[in-house]
Amino acid sequence: MxxxxxxSAVTVLSVVSFAGIAWLAYAPRYKKRHEEDGLIPFLDSxxxxxxxxxxxxxxxx
Numbered sequence: 392m393x394x395x396x397x398x399s400a401v402t403v404l405s406v407v408s409f410a411g412i413a414w415l416a417y418a419p420r421y422k423k424r425h426e427e428d429g430l431i432p433f434l435d436s437x438x439x440x441x442x443x444x445x446x447x448x449x450x451x452x
Contacts, residue, residue, distance in 0.1 A: 415421065 416425075
């Protein structure tokens with residue numbers, strides 16, 4: 392196989408992969424999940440499930 396054919400195949404695969412990931416990111420069925428995940432930084436850090444609230448300091452750097 393010619394190196395140009397391999398390069399073209401890799402380019403086409405990359406574009407198709409990018410388009411698939413972008414389509415999944417903006418798919419309407421994932422909208423609610425993305426909105427909920429976008430609020431994670433604003434959650435109260437003193438919630439019962441936060442590592443600091445239960446005294447688990449092993450996750451800190």
